[in-house]
Amino acid sequence: MQSALRVLVCLHSFEPGGVERVALRLCKAWQTAGADVTVLLGRADGAMRDEAPALDYALYSSGTISTARFETLWMIFCLWRRVRAVRPDVIFCAGNSYTVVAVALRLLLGRACPPFVAKVSNDFDRPDMNAVARRAYRPWLKLQGRLIPHWVAMAGSMRDGIAVALDIPPERVTVIDNPVLDGAEARRLAEARDLAVRYGAKGRLFLSVGRLVPQKRFDLLLAAFARAGGPDDLLVIVGEGPCRGALQALAHRLGIASRLSLPGHQSDTASWYARADLFLLSSDYEGVPGVVVEAMAAGLSIVATRSSAALDELLGTDSLGRSRFGQLVDRGDVDALAAAMARPGAAPDRHSLRAQAGQFRVERAAPAYLRLLRMAAYPDQNQGEWGNPECAPSTGMSTSEPAYVSD
Template structure:
């Protein structure tokens, strides 16, 4: 691979389909910006230019856009492969960062095409590998796919310590090929101070956030809300996606169209989280959901399905929020009403959220990638000494 460069100029390449909304994409864009601002050479290869997350793009990152070809949207992973392959040969990065599970197919295909010319790949596991929602035959194919990934990707990164045993087992890996870097879901500045802003009116405001797709199971949330909601209660769901039509029909069928609103994509959910009485995660599966970390940072009461190995630890085994089984309407409805009577430890919620910042985890990723790339140690030896953490600490002190 590359000749040794000055340690502050680690060359990182990552890739995304577009700037369309998604937790994986938002975190990847923010990480790329943080790495570039810390002195690394960061290139992000993009399949398309469209999407509101372009506002998250850092001027310190270089973006390479694939040629425009509208039909490629239907098979964007395949379309990404030849352009990313050419970019790697041209730019010769030290490491290729794969932002989440859904991008692993691109990373594997590029590795197969380039062989030893491919830089080492670091892949973030952004969703649970234990897919109980799959049929038996789909589950068998998925397990085979995970083993194929393990043959071609050098290092896998989980988002919280409870993910480690699941990753080692599902990918059939030795422990040294699995690392844990806590999910960099928020910035240090996103951790709220002071009291939340109460929504106007006498009713309760329940909030859901995420892409309108089967994984998020907003149909479960809507049914749970409809089973108990009073005349002044409201459910607001922030996000866009392919299930809007089906969810709109469900809202009409349940007779709650006057109390449930599908707002669409919102660039910054922090105001909604501060106003909400309860944040609800209804997902069938997750990795470490960034939106739960955002709710912790806001001090908003949380109800969540126990949809991944990390959820119980994230909510301190029920101390910071109520957990219910995935897919259980009655249990979710009960928790949504019960949580409002719970004592709320806002300081503990915000302390938990502080584990999951870009400043802290971004530096840990750099140390990990430097090691994978066979580079000399970076100028800092821990997240506390990194330029990212130093700037965040200075900003907090000034505030």
């Protein structure tokens, strides 16, 4: 009988983010399929704590010291300690921000380090970096390519770019669609919008969802809304983060403070997608934006910046640059974004939108990930039951509290 695959996943905390949310969803599916999954946490706080699935969580105490400001160094120490005590078969690196941890552990442990599988969660093209940072970034990516053996692209259009940036053969990059949703979530988003009734709404509701951080360029979105929004229109940005004060101040300067709503982090965003007229993405860089997939699952048309190679694929863009499911504009172009918001075009067919979003479900992705994880852990063995796509894990989620193991 084949032993359970021991998978270790490291996350800084339960702070809300697409990388962490997808990682926890995958961990739950892998556990349901029979894998032995442990999530190593840097700290146990964060807005997603109450909604986290029941998994085996490991947490090392830092005493009275908060590790938030040096979370990467703390995670390197915790992972080194954990792997020396309980060696996993494979370690899953949930996104770009965790690859530094993977590189550090490889350098610390050398050949004794378990294999890593790393998911590329954001495009490697970083327009936010200055020239000096970009020169340092290129060799840093190549170092990751040398030390991390297995990589995951969240869409087929990202694969070649990842291989070039890491200076690795494309065969080391596996394409697995980003599991943003499970079946129940997709149905809930669709039903909420189909049943929504807007009473007395005079203007349009523009919606964006994401952490209030510089990457998301909500400053650009506010400027575009100031140009394109009418007196009865409302811009809602669901999310929390350090840029809240700056965005509120900018809204006052632009004269749109009364037409901007920042409701903070919401564990259930279905009601916002249900009421919105248009979904907006203004980021400088992304991977496969989960919020765009959620909006499509709800049946919303999209206006987005070209912040990822995957967006053309996601929005069904043809060779002439026409997108079936919305509009793409150049990143950083406030005039183009405002024009697209003012004239979003005809709404796409909801059935087609939802079918496109359906490929990004955990029921499809989890078995593919398990195949790759087992291949990384046991490269000389045949794939076993973990890789059988016909044995997709159940998406039933326990409502019990997470169990913490403190060391």
